[in-house]
Amino acid sequence: MLEVRDLTVAYGKLVALRQVSLSLGAGELLGVVGPNGSGKSTLIRAITRLVRPLGGYIRLDGKELGSLSQRELARWAAVVPQRPYLPDVFTVLEVALMGRTPHLGLLQSEGRADLAAVRRALEQTDTWQLAGRRMGELSGGERQRVVVARALAQETPLLLLDEPTAHLDMGHQAAVLDLVRQLCRGEGKAGLAAIHDLSLASQYCDRLVMLNEGRIVGEGEPEEVLSPQLLASVYGTRVSVFSHPLTGRPVVTPMSGDSRAGLEARGSVGTFRS
């Protein structure tokens, strides 16, 4: 579905991505993790052609990104941006309907099929009851779900999410990621999510790619990528990695110097010794 090969992107002299290669198939949820400024957002911007790569290529279903029009591209990939600006006076329904933009010609206005797609998207994100409300009246969690609804209304095979859970409380984080995972597993979408929170990424994603300073430094299943050694070198701090008691997926927490001694005394597994 998505194939990125040797992608290099720079903003002026600042190189944001260096020779990044990854691929993503239908039904899969890939988590992109890494510290601030590691290139997670740039990767998503490059896939939606907001920045032009210096080298390498991106293909969607075998088609070179440059050969697609902006509209075709938006029928392939929908984005949930990190902190999108949404005018307060727009209603939830109006924002969600904007997801239909790439499906509508200049002379068309939204028809029943578009309304049906939007209704489904709003119901999936549990925002249907908010349809008539204005964006300015929503909480942060509700806003984020509306943005996800807009991306779903776009009905694309590929879903790109830039920190979809930042600024959300735990309940909403789980709700959003549950939905994304269900869309991948159930509807065969390919999902790529830049996620800050390593434990969340580990619980929800099938595979992880870890970026550091624009390079891929780890790739594979969460258990492989989230090793204390790699995390310590990438984040420059000591961390503990546990296994989740039910899922077996790694859980990562940073460690203060004080607590480190205590954890070691209780024989916790995987503690990194510097």
Next chain:
Amino acid sequence: MRLFGSAARVEPSPEAAFAALLGRALWPRLAVGLGALLGAAMLAAAIGPADIPADATARIILSRLPGVSLADSLPQSWRDIVWEVRLPRVVMAGLVGATLALSGATYQAVFRNPLADPYLIGVAAGAGLGATAVIVSPLDYTVGGVSLVPLAAFGGALTAVALAYALARVGRTVPTVTLILAGVAISSIATSAMSFLMINNSQRVHTTLTWILGGFNLSEWGKLWWVLPYVLPAAFIILLYGRILNVLQLDEEQAQQLGVNVERVKLLLLGAASLAAAAAVSVSGIIGFVGLIVPHAVRLIWGPDYRQLLPMSMVLGGAFLILADLLARTVNSPSEIPVGIITAFCGAPFFLYLLRMRQRAVF
């Protein structure tokens, strides 16, 4: 517009929101707007120094319809006054008002700044300079009956809008402060160049001066051809883009990710809005604030959806300028005052109010 989430406010149900959308609430609004436009036009056609009864005015206009003869018993002078003097003026004012309001709304949408207006950002002055340059030149400025003045005005308008955009742009946004400053600077340069051209071409100074002062006192049916060939295609293009302009109200990256070719749309619509504004300026001179007041009033009443904001701005802009022109020729009768004075009198306080309310901006 801040909305207060009081508990008493009735929440629109999702079904109702959907139904409203399917019903396309534009049509009833448009009917109201067209009613206002027609009312303003009738009022303006019926009032004037020659005391022609309102019913006679109506009969004279209706008798122009094929197969209707209601005005045969009325004096020829009445018929001439209504049909050849008042009505061209009313139609021209309506057309120019609609055009200015439409182009103002378009600038506001593309710049994503509610204070953009052809007058305030210097486009009107730029168009004026272009038009003056042609009027004072010794050459004949019509080719096959079509005047070159609107084209020259278009050149001036495009230069002005490009300058305003380049000067006012900070990163990816166009902040109000820089936009207004750029507009002031561009207007001053263009108007001083206009004065210079006039002083150096004293043989045509009278023609130019009457034109610059603006207004519709020289309107005749033939002048419609100065405007329509430019305004109709421009308006057609702009109206097609209502839905895309809504998407453009998000940031440009989101619009791009939703499939909008942002740079191309901006270029096309700024071009169309400037062409329309230039054509309006070339027949009526520089009339300020119509493009500011009217779209804002529409926004306050019916909300920010450009699909209805653009057509509603057109009909209400037409009605507004017809009434302003009616005032311009009646308040100080028998002498006229320039219609730009009336619009500035309404518009400038409104502009200050908007500037003050910027913190609680409409969008």
